[in-house]
Amino acid sequence: MFDRITVLLPADGLLFHTLTGTETLSRPFVLTAELLATDARIDRHALLGKPVTFTLPTDGLMNALSPRYLNGKITRIAVRSQELSGTRYAVYQLTVEPDLWPMQRDRNLRIFQSQTVPQIVQTLLKEYAVNVETRLAGNYRVWEYCVQYQESSLDFISRLMELEGIYYFFSHEADKHTLVLCDAPDQHQAFPGYETIAYHVTPSGGVVTEEGISQWSLAESVTPGIYSTDDYDFRKPNAWMLQARQNPASPVPGSVDVYDWPGHFVDHSHGESYARIRQEVWQAEHHSVSGSGTATGIAPGFTFSIINAPHFSDNGEYLVTSATYDFAENSYASGDTGDSRHNIHFTVLPSSVTYRTPPETRWPKTHGPQTAKVVGPKGESIWTDRYGRVKVKFHWDRLAKGDDTSSCWVRVSSAWAGQGFGGVQIPRVNDEVVVDFINGDPDRPLIIGRVYNEASMPPWALPAAATQMGFLSRSKDGTAETANALRFEDKAGEEHLWIQAQKNMDTHVKNDESHSVGGERSHYVAKNELNRVEGNQIQAVKGGTEILTGLSKVDAVVEQYVLASGSQLRLVSGESAIELNANGTINLIGKDFNFFVENDGHITTGGKLNLNTSGAKPGTSAPGAGHKGDIDAAVKEKFTPGKENKAGAIASAPADASQNAGAAANSQAPSFSGFGADVDNMVEKSPTMKQDITTLKKRGWVFKEGAAGKGTFADRQSRTITVDKSNMNDAAKVVQSLSHESGHALYKPDINVTSRETYLNSALSDEGAATLNNIRVQREIIANQGGDIGIAGNAANQKGYNGIYDSLSKGNISESEARTQIGRIFGKGEKTSTTNQLYEDYYGGWYDKNYPTK
Structure with missing residues (x-):
């Protein structure tokens, strides 16, 4: 009845013996074949992973056009010795699986975004070179975010297809097999020649003479x-x-x-x-319909119509959902062709019923939270949406670019989230966040916290500042010095609350406000102040009140103005004074006086009116000609540097109860830079230079004049910037020096002594930072009509420096790249002001001396 089953292998000398195994819809098949050979030395390793095809002859129930093929890849080989009919054979046992076999054995973590399940499936099948035919007719949702999480690629696509109602079978050919994706009953056809298969009863003890x-x-x-x-x-x-x-x-x-x-x-x-x-x-x-037979055209994914069924109502078309094969060719050993065995056990489903794969593949669960890095587009330090969500890059994601395409938008837990009220703290790009997953589903991440790491340290040095807690923000794209802050110091005896607004601060009290200070209070306003009171204002001071004004003061009232003193009221100005005493005495003193009235004038006295009385003495005194200077000095004394409180506001010096405004000591207004008014005026035209000096002062740096000819330099250890005395007569030179050395002082080079080259790059990047700062200050001053301070160093290098700065400004290179590029030019073209060596030789000599063996 049957012709012999044959096998096609990339090896000679192997004869087919048996083939068993199962094919099922939406499951990879596993076939086990035994092949016979008289040679046990066939290279088994060379066969692993290679294709093999079994050819099953068809009986041609309906004029079958071709044999049935079973094609796959060899995934395991075992060999044993067996004697059959007196002949010793080497029995090679092959395990054969589909091209899906690598996808069963891998394990991966991978993110797919904005794709349908068919797209995800076909992407992975293509990566593993699996032949695919798509017959899908359904419309499939786009998954915003879908994660393969610590699972094989086959498990990943299987669970997705089970959810979406997609299933597959294999179509075998002489040299390949194809995975066919389906989702509807009308996507199946009969195996050619097996459109109809008859049912027949096997005679007791007999054999069937035809397929069925x-x-x-x-x-x-x-x-x-x-x-x-x-x-x-x-x-x-x-x-x-x-x-x-x-x-x-x-x-x-x-x-x-x-x-x-x-x-x-x-x-x-x-x-x-x-x-x-x-x-x-x-x-x-x-x-559930099951059966067995010998028709080799019974194959999963194909249909057939049964005729002569045991029950007439069973006649009809069915879809094969599984087939278990039991084939044997024993004539090699026995010489009896009747020993061949061709059996297929199968399950079928009425072809009108839609097949769906049972959801048996486990969905992965995460096991606790993990951390990730917040990411965003290039150049963005804050990247969020209307819900306050952010993008992250998981540490396990090998394919992510580290930008806004790295993940879906991830929700951020908040201490308080109400309907239009609550707390908002958007994690920023490069922050490390703690991510958990809703119900353990890797497709649904949720940020539940944030953590520090070596690259992102706490705002206050720990453990020294362990008693401090609070918030220190960062201006967008700003530095450590640009921040809003709220800090609590809980050290016993030093408790302190610090609040800082980087720019503006608005406080709105909708009803009453009470303000109480148990000790002293300092109030400093750098520019103007406006107080407006809609009702009445009362100020009560138990002690004295002193008001000093550097220019003019105007008091104006619409109605009555009362100045009252319980003892004495004096109005003084230079050589003049008016004094009103509580006992009724009024004294005036001055050089000249003039009374002028438009109409009548009256002087009435209850006693005598004496004019030009001989020997009379003044009843009071005037401050004198230096009075204005004394007041000016007293005002300036209140703004003397060094009298700053912990919050950064200037505090007034305590007043001496015996001292009045007229006795204040003369003093000169201090220089902001420490190098005089001309330098200050130029610094004022550069926001960068002004901020640098302010920052360095807060950090304890000192600016001083050095010896002539000894060079200009910044000493990080002593926190001192020294400017060569020979530059002191040129304000532009001084500002140039300050801008360059401030660049050194504010930059923290990451010195790398792994090799001479890495050391030179890291050391010269310090010079790059200083030169970048110099150029930035120079351009700001020029833009504000303040003159040109120039760039420190060799004029021949300045074109290169400016070109690199321009590339940085356009966003073509990063700050780090700009520092490195300028540093290399600086090293080869600039000399130190102290040793007159090229900087490359200066730094290189230090390295050679300290690391002679590297």
Whole structure:
């Protein structure tokens, strides 16, 4: 009846003996073949991973055009010795699997974004060189974010296809096999020549003389009555997402309810589709038809129509869902062709019933939180959306670019999240955040915290500042010196609250405000101050009050103005004074006086009126001609540097109770830079230079004049910037020196002594930072019409320096790259002001001396 089964292998001398195994819809097949050879020395290793094809002759029930093929890859080889009919054979046992076999054995973590399940499946199949035919007819949702998480690639695509109702089978050819994706009953055809297969009864003890079906068995089983699934989408928090679907095949619909949560969907229609697919799984399981036969055209994924079925109602078309093969050719050993065995045990489903793969593949779960780095587009330090979500790069993600394409938008937990109220703290690019996953689902990350690391340290030095807690923000794209702050110091005896606004501060009290200070209070305003009171204002001072004004002071009232003193009231100005005493005496003193009235004038006295009385003495005194200078000095004394409180505001010096404004000591206004008014005026035109000096002063740096000819330099250890005395007569030179050395002082080079080259690069980057700062200050001063301070160093190098600075300004290179490029030019073209060596030789000599063996 049957012709011999043959095998095609990339090796000679092997004869087919047996073939067993199972093919099932949506499962990789596993076949086991035994081949015979008289030579046990065949190179087994050379066969691993190679293709093999088994050719099964067809009987041609309906004029079959070609034989049936089973093609796959050899994934295991074993050999044993066996004696058959007096001949010793080497029996080679081959395990044969589809091209999917590497996808069963790998393990990966990978993110897919904005793709449908068919797109994800085909991407992975293509990467593993699996031949694919797509017959899908359904419309599939786009998954915003889908993660393969610590699972094989096959498990990953299997669970997705099970959820979406996609299944597959293999179509075998002489030299390959193809994975066919399906989602509907009409996507299957009969194996050519086996459109109809007859059922016949095998005679007791006899054999069948033609291909057909010899056993046919039907069974029905109880399946659940209703399937329910639900989920939640934060973008539609009040949406009703629950989906329920009854199983009409259940004998007691609704009595057994299977409820799944979460359902892996965020759209109502997707949940409806998933519920329908689960219902179709049960419908397929409800009717179980199995059988066996010899028709080699019975293959999973193909249909056939049975005729002459045991029950007339069973005649009809069926889809083969699984086939278990048992083939043998024993004539090599016995010489008897009757020993051949060609049996196929199978399961089928009426072709009108939609097949769905049971959801058996496990969905991965995360095991606790993990950390990730916040990312965003190039040049952005804060990247968020309307929900305050951010993008992250997981440490395990090998394919991520580290930009805004690295993940989906991830929600951020907040200490308080209300309806238009609560707390907001957006994690910034490069922050390390703690990520957990809702219900352990890797597709649903949630940021629950933030942590420091070696690259992102706490704002206050620990453990020294362990008693301090609070918040220190950072101006967008700013530095450590540009921040808003709220800090609490809880060290016993030194408790302190520090508040800083980097620019503006607005406080709005909708009703009453009470302000109480137990000790002293200092108030400093660098520019103007405006106080407005809609009602009345009362100021009460138990002690004295002193008001010093550097220019003019105007008091103006619409109605009555009263100046009252319980003892004495004096108005003084230079050589003049008016004094009103509580005893009724009024004294005036001055050089001249003039009374002028438009109309009548009256002088009335109860006693005598004496004019030009001989020997009379003044009843009071005037401050004298130096009075204005004394007041000016007293005002300036209140703004003397060095009298700053911990919050950075200038505090007034304590007043001496015996001293009045007229006795204040003369003093000169201090220089901001420490190098005089001309330098200060130029510094004022550069925001960078002004901020640098302020920052360095806060850090304890000192600016001083050095000896002539000894050079200009910054000493980080002593926190001193020394300017060569020979530059002191040129304000532009001084500012140039300050801008360059401040660049050194504010930059912290990462010195790398691994090799001479790495050391030179890291050391010269310090010079690059200083030169960049010099150019930045120079351009700011020029832009504000303040003159040109120039660039420190060799004029021949300045074109190169400016070109690099321009590239940095345009965003073509990073700050780090700019420092390195300028540093290399600096090293080869500039000399030190102290040793007159090229900087490359200066730094290189130090390295050679300290690391002679490297």
